[in-house]
Each structure stands twice: as C-alpha cells, then as structure tokens.
Amino acid sequence: MIKFEQVSKTYPGGFQALNNVSFHLEPGEMAFLTGHSGAGKSTLLKLISMMERPTAGRVLINGHDLKRINVRQIPYVRRDIGMIFQDHRLLMDKTVLDNVALPLLIEGYSMQEARKRVQAALEKVGLGDKLRHYPMMLSGGEQQRVGIARAVVNKPPLLLADEPTGNLDPKLSSEIIKLFEDFNRVGVSVLIATHDLGLIARLRYRTLTLRDGRMINDGLQEEG
Amino acid sequence: MSLLFRSRQQGAQQVKISGFRRFVMFWVHNAQQAVASLGELARYPLASLMTMAVLGLSLTLPATLYVVVKNTETIGADWQHASEITLFLRKDLSQQEVSTFHKRLSLSNDVESVRWIDKNEALQEFREASGFGDALNALENNPLPDVLLVLPVANKRGTAQAQALAQQLSNEREVEQVRLDLDWLQRLEALLNLVRDGLLALATLLCVAVVLIVGNTIRLNINSKRDEIMVMKLVGATDGFIQRPFLYTGVWYGFVGGFIAWLATAMVIWWISGAVADISELYQSQFRLSGLNFNEMMVLWLVAIGLGLLGSYIAVRKHVRTIEPQ
Ligand SMILES: Nc1ncnc2c1ncn2[C@@H]1O[C@H](COP(=O)(O)OP(=O)(O)OP(=O)(O)O)[C@@H](O)[C@H]1O
Numbered sequence: 001m002i003k004f005e006q007v008s009k010t011y012p013g014g015f016q017a018l019n020n021v022s023f024h025l026e027p028g029e030m031a032f033l034t035g036h037s038g039a040g041k042s043t044l045l046k047l048i049s050m051m052e053r054p055t056a057g058r059v060l061i062n063g064h065d066l067k068r069i070n071v072r073q074i075p076y077v078r079r080d081i082g083m084i085f086q087d088h089r090l091l092m093d094k095t096v097l098d099n100v101a102l103p104l105l106i107e108g109y110s111m112q113e114a115r116k117r118v119q120a121a122l123e124k125v126g127l128g129d130k131l132r133h134y135p136m137m138l139s140g141g142e143q144q145r146v147g148i149a150r151a152v153v154n155k156p157p158l159l160l161a162d163e164p165t166g167n168l169d170p171k172l173s174s175e176i177i178k179l180f181e182d183f184n185r186v187g188v189s190v191l192i193a194t195h196d197l198g199l200i201a202r203l204r205y206r207t208l209t210l211r212d213g214r215m216i217n218d219g220l221q222e223e224g
Numbered sequence: 225m226s227l228l229f230r231s232r233q234q235g236a237q238q239v240k241i242s243g244f245r246r247f248v249m250f251w252v253h254n255a256q257q258a259v260a261s262l263g264e265l266a267r268y269p270l271a272s273l274m275t276m277a278v279l280g281l282s283l284t285l286p287a288t289l290y291v292v293v294k295n296t297e298t299i300g301a302d303w304q305h306a307s308e309i310t311l312f313l314r315k316d317l318s319q320q321e322v323s324t325f326h327k328r329l330s331l332s333n334d335v336e337s338v339r340w341i342d343k344n345e346a347l348q349e350f351r352e353a354s355g356f357g358d359a360l361n362a363l364e365n366n367p368l369p370d371v372l373l374v375l376p377v378a379n380k381r382g383t384a385q386a387q388a389l390a391q392q393l394s395n396e397r398e399v400e401q402v403r404l405d406l407d408w409l410q411r412l413e414a415l416l417n418l419v420r421d422g423l424l425a426l427a428t429l430l431c432v433a434v435v436l437i438v439g440n441t442i443r444l445n446i447n448s449k450r451d452e453i454m455v456m457k458l459v460g461a462t463d464g465f466i467q468r469p470f471l472y473t474g475v476w477y478g479f480v481g482g483f484i485a486w487l488a489t490a491m492v493i494w495w496i497s498g499a500v501a502d503i504s505e506l507y508q509s510q511f512r513l514s515g516l517n518f519n520e521m522m523v524l525w526l527v528a529i530g531l532g533l534l535g536s537y538i539a540v541r542k543h544v545r546t547i548e549p550q
C-alpha cells in the first residue's frame with residue numbers, strides 16, 4: 001500500500017529530517033510510527049500526503065510513484081487518503097455537518113446526497129446527534145472524532161493519523177484507537193504516528209521506529 | 225475515478241445521475257455558491273460596501289464624461305449647417321446671370337442646396353426692418369449684392385472639405401467674396417477630440433485602478449481564510465474549487481458597483497442638466513441633456529461586473545496557489 005525506497009528529505013534550511021528510509025506497509029495493514037520528538041514522523045506522513053516532496057528516493061502508493069504526480073493531480077491523491085491531525089483542523093465557523101461534508105462537496109456531491117453519508121460517518125464515531133453543533137461546543141475528544149468522521153466519510157483506502165491521541169486522556173485515546181481498528185477491520189490501511197508508547201505497548205501492532213531521521217526498526221525484525 | 229486506486233469510483237459518478245440532471249445540478253450548484261458568497265459579503269458589510277462604492281464611483285466619472293461627449297456630438301450634428309458657405313456675387317451681374325449661376329451650382333455634385341437671397345428683396349426687407357427707409361430711398365443704386373447660401377452635401381460638411389469647396393467657389397467668375405465661418409466648429413471638433421481622447425485615457429486608468437482595488441480586497445479575503453483554504457486543500461480541494469467563491473465575490477462587487485455607477489451617473493447628470501438648460505435657453509435652443517440609455521446602462525453594468533471578475537481572477541490566480549497546507 002505504502003512503499004518507501006531509500007527516501008531522504010532535507011528541508012530548505014539544510015536540516016535532514018529523513019535519512020535513507022525504506023519500508024513497506026501492506027494493503028489492509030495497521031501500523032504505528034513512533035520516535036522521539038523531531039525524529040521525522042510528521043515529515044514521513046507529509047511525504048505520503050504530498051505536503052512535501054522527497055529530496056531523494058521514491059514514495060509509492062498502491063504501486064504509483066508519487067514523483068509522477070504533478071501539482072494539479074495532488075488534490076486527487078489526497079482524496080484517496082484520510083488524514084487526521086492532533087489539532088484536528090476543523091473549520092470553527094462551520095457546523096459539524098458542514099465540516100464532515102466538505103470532502104464530499106469537493107468531489108461534487110450535492111448537500112442532499114452528502115447528508116446521508118455524513119450521518120453514517122458520524123454515527124460510526126458516536127456523534128450521530130451532533131450534526132448541528134459547532135466544533136466549539138464539543139469536547140476535545142469529540143472534536144477529534146469529528147476529524148476522524150471527516151477523514152473516513154468518502155471511504156478512503158488509506159488513513160494517516162498524526163498524533164491523533166495527542167492531548168486526550170488514556171480512556172479517550174483507546175476509544176479513538178478502537179475506531180481505527182474498526183476501519184482497519186473493513187480493509188482500510190492505517191498508519192498512526194504517535195509517541196504514546198503506553199498505547200503502543202497495550203496493542204500488538206507493527207511499530208516502525210524513527211530516530212534522527214533513520215528507520216531504526218521497521219517492526220518486522222522481531223516477528224520475522 | 226481515483227488516480228491511485230483503479231477500482232475506486234469517486235464523486236458524483238458513484239451516485240448514478242443522468243446527464244440532464246447533472247447539467248441542471250451544475251447550475252444549481254453555481255447559483256448556490258453565488259448566494260453563499262453573497263452571504264459572505266454580508267459578514268463584512270462595511271468593507272464590501274466600500275469596495276463596491278469605489279468600483280461604482282470610479283466608473284461614474286468616465287460614464288458622465290461619455291454622456292457629455294455624446295450630447296455634444298448631437299449638438300455638433302444639429303449645427304452642421306453652420307458649414308454653410310456664403311457667396312457674395314459681383315454687383316454688375318444681371319438677374320439672368322445670377323439665376324444661371326444659381327442653377328449651375330444647384331446641379332453640382334458637391335452641393336445639396338443653394339438658397340438665393342435676391343438683392344432687391346433683401347433691400348426691401350432691410351428697409352422695412354431697419355426703419356432707415358427714407359435714407360435708403362435716397363440711394364441711387366442698391367448697395368447690397370446678390371447672395372447665394374450654399375449647403376454642401378452631407379459628406380462635404382467637415383471643416384476641411386467645406387474649406388476646399390469654398391476655395392473652389394471663390395474662383396468662379398461670378399463670385400466676389402466667399403465666407404465660411406468655421407472657426408467655432410473647428411474649435412468644437414478639436415475640443416471633442418481632446419475630451420474623447422482624455423476620456424479613453426481616463427477610463428483606462430480608472431479601470432486598471434478598479435481591477436487593482438478589487439484584487440486587493442479579494443487578496444485580503446483570501447488571507448483571512450488562509451486556515452480554511454489549507455484545510456480544504458488537505459481534504460483534496462482543487463484550486464478551482466477553492467477559487468470559485470472568491471470569483472463570485474468579485475462578480476457581486478461588480479454587480480452592485482455597476483448599480484452604484486448608474487445611480488451616481490444619473491445624479492451627476494441631473495445636477496449639471498440645470499446648468500445646461502440655462503445655457504441652451506440663452507441660445508434659444510430646445511436642447512436637453514439626455515442621460516444613459518438602456519443599452520449604455522447594460523454596457524456599464526457588464527463593464528463593472530467584468531472588472532470585478534477580472535480583479536478577483538488575478539487575485540485568486542496569484543494567491544490561492546501559494547497557500548500550502550503545513
Ligand atoms: N518546514 C520545515 N522546515 C525546516 N525544518 C523542518 C520543517 N518541518 C520540520 N522540520 C524539522 O524536521 C525535523 C523533523 O520534524 P517532524 O515534524 O517530522 O518531527 P516529529 O517526529 O513529527 O516530531 P514531533 O513528535 O515533535 O511532532 C525537526 O527537527 C524539525 O525541526
């Protein structure tokens with residue numbers, strides 16, 4: 001599903017955030033990406049969602065080399081990827097309904113057509129009754145779940161999450177992770193960046209570890 | 225269709241809808257977005273209104289000047305017979321000779337009509353009108369010459385052609401003196417040309433200014449929505465999708481700005497028409513200033529909308545692309 005081949009990323013300032021990283025995430029796989037702060041986790045996810053381009057090496061999604069994707073095609077790549085952020089990136093002046101409907105409206109759905117799917121996505125994250133609320137009126141955990149509903153509303157085959165449980169308590173965190181497990185169970189590939197080591201230890205998923213931009217463990221060594 | 229996942233269908237294609245309904249929906253979507261961006265304007269009523277006012281008032285000046293030029297041109301056309309050529313004939317000509325010359329001139333291709341003022345009739349008229357009857361009776365000979373008033377054909381009435389014709393007529397044996405009073409007409413024409421050129425330059429400058437002002441306002445709008453635009457790009461919005469509401473905003477600026485231009489132009493015309501009426505009274509003319517007609521109003525409106533759209537187009541092309549999600 002996701003394949004990195006000797007990928008390096010040097011930022012314009014000259015800082016090398018990723019150094020010769022290679023790994024392969026199989027379709028339908030769920031994995032954690034961990035490492036200290038500044039290890040390059042967010043950078044790695046940004047290379048997948050094309051917010052950044054690699055300085056060297058190849059990134060492939062479903063066998064397609066992202067180098068071949070031009071600027072005008074980037075939006076279409078992002079429609080195949082559900083993205084979840086620590087700060088959830090909701091539009092504060094729009095209702096939950098409008099926020100979650102956004103990816104569908106972008107694809108050309110009318111609001112009437114989108115509504116049913118929005119309702120379903122919100123039911124799945126347990127917020128079926130919050131359609132008319134504004135994000136401000138929701139708790140942190142609820143806001144995060146709205147972000148997840150927005151990421152999955154158009155049923156993307158791939159989910160990326162950057163610190164999705166960043167400032168949530170352990171109980172909420174495991175609820176969020178359970179949601180990801182649900183999506184993974186129906187075939188969605190999931191990659192979650194986190195430095196919540198306790199969470200990773202409780203769940204026995206493949207864990208990729210970065211240190212100073214190098215992949216020191218791709219999570220296959222112990223098993224393999 | 226998805227770019228990366230062949231089996232994955234996307235968007236409206238997934239929901240099976242007919243071409244006709246899709247066509248209808250396209251317009252429904254656009255109408256909805258137009259209304260939505262109108263709602264956006266209402267969120268910053270003062271700033272929006274100011275941009276619209278600047279747009280409208282900027283167009284008022286060239287529109288008013290245009291009306292003035294248009295009206296002056298009609299005056300010019302009305303008074304074209306000012307290029308009438310006056311021929312004073314030699315006094316030793318017989319009635320017969322004058323009559324022949326009159327007929328000959330009337331047949332000329334360059335001449336539309338010739339009016340003969342008989343010297344005897346003229347004297348008679350003068351005698352009655354002036355009250356110098358007795359004094360005139362004392363004269364042995366009629367001091368007045370026969371006069372022919374020559375009106376050139378329509379396409380020979382311009383100052384240059386009329387002058388050439390006058391020159392040609394002065395060579396005729398029967399003609400003593402030619403008079404063609406064109407000075408003021410020439411001045412009017414020169415003045416009109418000046419105003420017309422000035423109008424063009426002024427209108428161009430003001431249109432550029434309007435485009436820049438609208439562009440700048442839209443740029444501020446775009447910047448104030450930076451975060452929203454980033455989020456939209458993150459979930460896969462194309463630049464075109466993000467741009468559309470801003471383009472509609474520009475159209476609305478032009479739409480309302482054009483309206484303001486109508487009103488302001490009508491008010492200015494109303495304001496100066498009083499003075500114009502006074503002047504034309506002095507000249508015993510029935511002349512009344514005519515404002516913009518329907519077609520001209522539509523053109524003004526379309527220009528306003530076009531400028532609004534152009535300004536916002538330049539702004540979105542330049543700025544939406546530079547906003548990248550972090
Ligand atoms: N746009 C940028 N320009 C220059 N340097 C950057 C940029 N983004 C990130 N970096 C640097 O790259 C390194 C890796 O950043 P990254 O955000 O990938 O780390 P991270 O593993 O996500 O850290 P955290 O756990 O704190 O989120 C950091 O040292 C950071 O300073």
Ligand SMILES: [Mg+2]
Nearest residue numbers: 041042043162
């Ligand atoms: Mg990070």
